[in-house]
Amino acid sequence: MERHSSKWYNVQSVPQSYTFPPEERPGETPIIQICHKIPVxxxxxxxxxSSEKMETxxxxxxxxxxxxxFQVINHGIPEDVMSQTILTFNEFFDMADEQITNVPARKGWIYTGSEQEVKDGVHLWRDNIKxxxxxxxxxxxxxxxKPASYREVVGRYVAEIRKLSLTILELISEGLGIESGYFDEQSQVQLLSANRYPPCPDPSLTLGIPKHFDPSLITIITQGNVSGLQVMVDGKWVCIGAVPNAFVVNIGNQLEIISNGMLRSVEHRAVTNSREARTSIALFVNPTPNCIVEPTKVLLNESNPPLYKFILYKDFINASKAFGIHTDAIQKEA
Incomplete structure (x- = not known):
């Protein structure tokens, strides 16, 4: 079976197999519509x-x-690490068909739009490697x-994201009253998912990724210089602006549980555009598989009882898969 073709998206109109049902289409949502509310x-x-730290x-x-x-800037990750990683993934996705086709399956899960069926025969408008x-x-x-720099460049990027994730989680921990270092052993940068969203002849009909919640603690994303990530704000889909050298960070299901709902995991999706290709890289910072995820006890009292049942993280993931990859599987107390 052909695993990759750089030509699948070179069409004059959107094929039926990529056209989402009317109720799921992004519709006429211009890519320039930016949500200035999302904090940087x-x-x-x-x-x-100490006062500036508390303000942060x-x-x-x-x-x-x-x-x-939220987005973070002045995060400590060198600009060249970010730019080289984006360039490496662009080179990967731009490789000739036969080069990518010959990448063994054990070296990652590589998908083209034609291989990524969501449901009822509808496919995603993206190339993807996980x-x-x-x-x-x-x-x-x-x-x-291939490219020859892939392992070195991406490995350095993942190591830098690990350090950034611990910085962010430590600050959040301090704000929640959790003991220092709690997430050092309880979190891992477990999965990378890089996406190339080619230009689309009619972005109002397609999606790069449908709406979903992340089953992570946090997810750290770079979206380069092109916007396309949308988040649900006050019942409306709005784009998160592409801030130079910034990372987008979103709260995952697990941190919502740990914070007993104080922090929210929110629906988001990726849309396409008709002008230029967009590359994004998401790293999922997850609990360890056998970690028990439950509301932190320092937040619980008579007026703030636990809202979620405790669960092993690996059981949470299995339950999510049983309900579908884009299903919110948080188990709330009855």
Missing amino acids: IDLEKSLVS IKQLLQAGQEFGF HPCHPLEKCMQSWPD
């Missing part, structure tokens, strides 16, 4: 003084409460070896 948080300020924590918690999303990232040194050996 300067992490460097948390290093200036306040901003993180408020963004998690109101939107479930692969595990933990433990990093072991996983790197099974990553693609």
